[in-house]
Amino acid sequence: MSTELPHTQQGIRRRNLSLVMHTVAAQGPLSRAAVAGRIGLTRAAVSTLVDELIRAELLVELGPERPGTAQATGSAQPRPGTAQATGSSQPHGSARTVGRPGNALTIGERGPVGLGAEIGVDRLAVCAVDLHGKVRAGAVLESDHRDSAPDPVLKELTRLVRQVTATVRGAGLKPAGLAVAVPGLVARDSHTVVRAPNLGWSDIDLGPHLLDALDGLPLSVDNEANLGALAELWIGGDPAPQDFVHVSAEIGIGAAVVVGGRLLRGTHGFAGELGHVPVRPEGPPCRCGGRGCLEQYAGEEAVLRAAGLTPGEGRIGLLSALAADGDQRVRKALRGAGSALGIALAGAVNLLDPQTVVLGGALSKLAPWLLPSLERELGRRTADPERPGGGTVSVSRLGSQGPLLGAAHSVVQAVLDDPSAAPWNR
Amino acid sequence: MSTELPHTQQGIRRRNLSLVMHTVAAQGPLSRAAVAGRIGLTRAAVSTLVDELIRAELLVELGPERPGTAQATGSAQPRPGTAQATGSSQPHGSARTVGRPGNALTIGERGPVGLGAEIGVDRLAVCAVDLHGKVRAGAVLESDHRDSAPDPVLKELTRLVRQVTATVRGAGLKPAGLAVAVPGLVARDSHTVVRAPNLGWSDIDLGPHLLDALDGLPLSVDNEANLGALAELWIGGDPAPQDFVHVSAEIGIGAAVVVGGRLLRGTHGFAGELGHVPVRPEGPPCRCGGRGCLEQYAGEEAVLRAAGLTPGEGRIGLLSALAADGDQRVRKALRGAGSALGIALAGAVNLLDPQTVVLGGALSKLAPWLLPSLERELGRRTADPERPGGGTVSVSRLGSQGPLLGAAHSVVQAVLDDPSAAPWNR
Known part of the structure; x- marks a missing residue:
């Protein structure tokens, strides 16, 4: 009860x-x-x-x-x-x-809109989505945020938020709040990025930078894998799956578990750490203190190394371009990553019995080269004829836009869930 | 929503x-x-x-x-x-x-009671629990059900159900329904045991045997790991954890995941199959079609083999007796099982971020010899200082009574959740 x-x-x-x-x-x-x-x-x-x-x-x-x-x-x-x-x-x-x-x-055409923002590894993005789910305005800035100083990045993001806010206000729309997707761990119910390894950030409170631009509107900050999964739940399918594991990746491997149409956040807000599921228990040591974690086989750095590229020299965009060009070494590295993903996901599927596994975010770009080995491993480890139905995999049609759209839609959902709260009128 | x-x-x-x-x-x-x-x-x-x-x-x-x-x-x-x-x-x-x-x-002292039953590997048990949570009557019959014919076992169980029903009716109490715990997979919302490998049963519908004894009262059938976990949630602690992974074992390894005070059943009702989480992906082949599943390292058969005992010669009760006697081979086998459990649970903890892991059912008897290696593996794989709080393990105080009590309490909860339904008056 x-x-x-x-x-x-x-x-x-x-x-x-x-x-x-x-x-x-x-x-x-x-x-x-x-x-x-x-x-x-x-x-x-x-x-x-x-x-x-x-x-x-x-x-x-x-x-x-x-x-x-x-x-x-x-x-x-x-x-x-x-x-x-x-x-x-x-x-x-x-x-x-x-x-x-x-x-x-x-x-109403002139009602509230949800603002979403994304701090990506190589871009900043802001968008506004109305209660119909239509994107009404947006702004994107390509720039490299690896090992970046937080202050200038957050200043730039604040400028984009102000810009999009002015655009939608000019069209008679009313921003109802901002949600920010970050590639890292966020402490539950806080604005603090505990750690974003690809940005090189730890313990960064986004509140002081963004709240001023929001003029009293509510701010929320969440992990990009969580928001990508919520986007999948709200706008990713027809009908949208209600029980799934959503896997995405930038440097690490992030996942989010949706059960009965609700995101499973975990006791401390740290659920979904698929990247640290053991794949080979005696494998290479991981920064988390464990050994042979999925990240050691399918994280960006591991894949670049296996492909003969030095980390820093390339990134996921480069990997998909080289794989599409037929680069055998890159394709082999991606096959290995797919196998490791399949092994880790077999554990998740046995434990959670989801309807499906969704590859989203940056992983959706690599899907053509990951999927065959991933599905092979997952299939043979979840093919028990007496437990049918496990192990289907789909690729998100939202692709790398998932987290940004999920952020904006989380504000839209908050309006629909409690329309009388009306933060845009306060 | x-x-x-x-x-x-x-x-x-x-x-x-x-x-x-x-x-x-x-x-x-x-x-x-x-x-x-x-x-x-x-x-x-x-x-x-x-x-x-x-x-x-x-x-x-x-x-x-x-x-x-x-x-x-x-x-x-x-x-x-x-x-x-x-x-x-x-x-x-x-x-x-x-x-x-x-x-x-x-x-009221004379109100409804929930009837719980357990079909165990080596016993049948029935009990009646009142709305206070007090056990008011019970019956136990020790007998070996490995590779048993279902008919005589279910006839015997029906006899015990009738006996306990008569006892509580004689005391002025009103049975409100029966829930049965079985060591196997149960199809969601059915009375059918899809597969119970330790009993050697598959596709056995308990309805025809038991419904007659119930005289119109509702019957439910559930996996013993699920009911053990629910018992933990309802009566296992003070305060009871609301987010945990509950692990139990007879021949296989069963687990149940509780999130936000609710049992996670999975899309097909097959969630909690910790026994088939890969521990060593190139390990020994498993009956599920995979390789190196947890069951190959921590299942009863694997532990007996590692201890130099032939399966059939012993069982979990014997293992705990030998370990308590200081048998080094048995203790070593249990250490190995504990390590494998720790590796598989590290994946579950990274994915779900629970408050705690609970060892229940038959595993609680083996806890003294499993725990040190289990906690070592789990600890080093979930000890990331930036994700604190993972990886605590506790032993259920309900022990092997968990599933039986969980069954009876599930009927009690149904009464408390909808007192006006009053099936005992129909």
Whole structure:
């Protein structure tokens, strides 16, 4: 039994507002009656909720679905702009006159947007996504952030955030918060990057740099693998898988586990460290203190070394270009990395029994050369005929955009989950 | 967003009845006012719920907590036995006269009990647990079920179920359902044991044997590792961990993952197969089709072989007896098994970031000889100073009783989660 479920009138109202918003965002335009049917509430109750959402400019009414179908049962026709639902206790007959029935509801074009940002190894990016899920503005800056000083990078990112904020405000949209994807560990419920080895950062608090540009809007910071996985869950498929392991990589190997449509964060916020799953227990020592971790076989540095390239000389983009060109040494290195990924993922699949494994982020670019050996190892270790269904692998169609989109969508989801919080009006 | 949350009046009422039951079961005896304070509802609303639970004989009122403190605000004192709450819409003043305020509520001594059963490798067991969590009756039969014919075993189990049912009914208790723990894979939401290798069973439906003895009561069948983990969650600790990996073993190695207080079952119901996590990818072939699975190093057969015993000649009970006697070969075999467990669990801890790992079931008996090498391997592979907190191991205090108690408690939890379902009255 979880005690976080609503059992007060206010909690139920908040939850029902969220149900209406999610339903219209996913399936709109919809009439009030259609929304009521889908969420199992009365027309009268839905009208009260909808009126509140229209006043908050989260929903708008399109013209009548079928002109002339609105039927008033009282003597007075509702006057546009003055109709007000007064509560869910109204008798059904009078409730039908409220809010011009038959008019289709949709998400407002000028409502809130979620801001997402990404601090990548070789780029900074910011985008704004509206409640429809449409990208409304963006800015990208290519630059190398390996072993970078945090201050100038964060100053540059703040400038991009201000730029995108100004653009969307100019279009009448209202930023509702910013989420930042970073290639590293983030302490749970904090703005602090505990360690981002490819950036060379440790214990960097993003708050002081970014909060000023946000003018009171909420800021969140999360690991890029987590946000990539959430993007997969929210916009990656149709239908999106609800139970999967999402694997991505820059220098290390990051993964995220989604169970029952929820990201598994772990007790300390450090779940998903697939890179430190032992592949060969007596293998080369790893920076984590262990030996033979997956990172020693499939991390960028290990793959570059196996391909005869010196780390620093190349990176994942180069690897995919060389592999596409037919470079046999690179292809062999990627086959080895695929095998190691398959072994580590076999452990994960046996433990978690997910619907699928998704290769996302930078790994999606390397998929053509990783997949054959990965699927071979994973397949033979999860092919027990009495435990069918394990071991399917797919490649994210979001590719390396996943974490950035996941960041922006996490703000959108927060708006849909609690539309009455309205941080953009504070 | 989950759509399983209640948003109808009936759903909310059912949920609030459950909140009252859980609160009184965990913290009772409690007055109505104390229950109201703990769950955040009004006294009047709680009184309505409590009256319904008293009528259903799930709660009883003890005598007044402090005689003379009940204060009626109307002119008529409530007459014992006739006081009836009429709804949550009563004004607060009159609600205070309802149900003899000040009387402490507790779980009835003659209410429902959960029946649990275990089909073990070397025993059958049945027990009945009341809503307090107290074992009220039990029956155990030692017998060897390796490579057994299912029919006679299930006939014997049915006899034990009838015997315990008769005992508790004689004491005025009402069985509310039966859950059966089996050492094998169970298809999700079915009564079918897909495969129980130590019993030599496959595709055995327990329904036809047991449903007749249950007279319409609900039956559930689950893997013993799952039920052992649930027992840990419900009654294993104070406070019980909410995020942990529970490892147990008979012939194979079973595990169960609990995340946020919920058992992770997996897409096909096959999560927790720690026994097939690769430990040495080029190791000995495993019956699952893989190589070097944990089971090849820490499964009973592998440990017996490493100890110089032939499988069939001994079993886990013998191993612990020999190890306790100082048998060096057995101790060395258990050290090896502990190392392999530590390697496989290092992967699980990196992936899931649990609070703790719990050794339960038969493994708890072997803990003294497994733990040193297990903790050494797990520790050095999860000791990253920037990801602290991983890798603590504890031994279940429920020991090999975990699965049986977990089975009975799963029925108790079902009663507390939806007290109005009342299958014992149907």
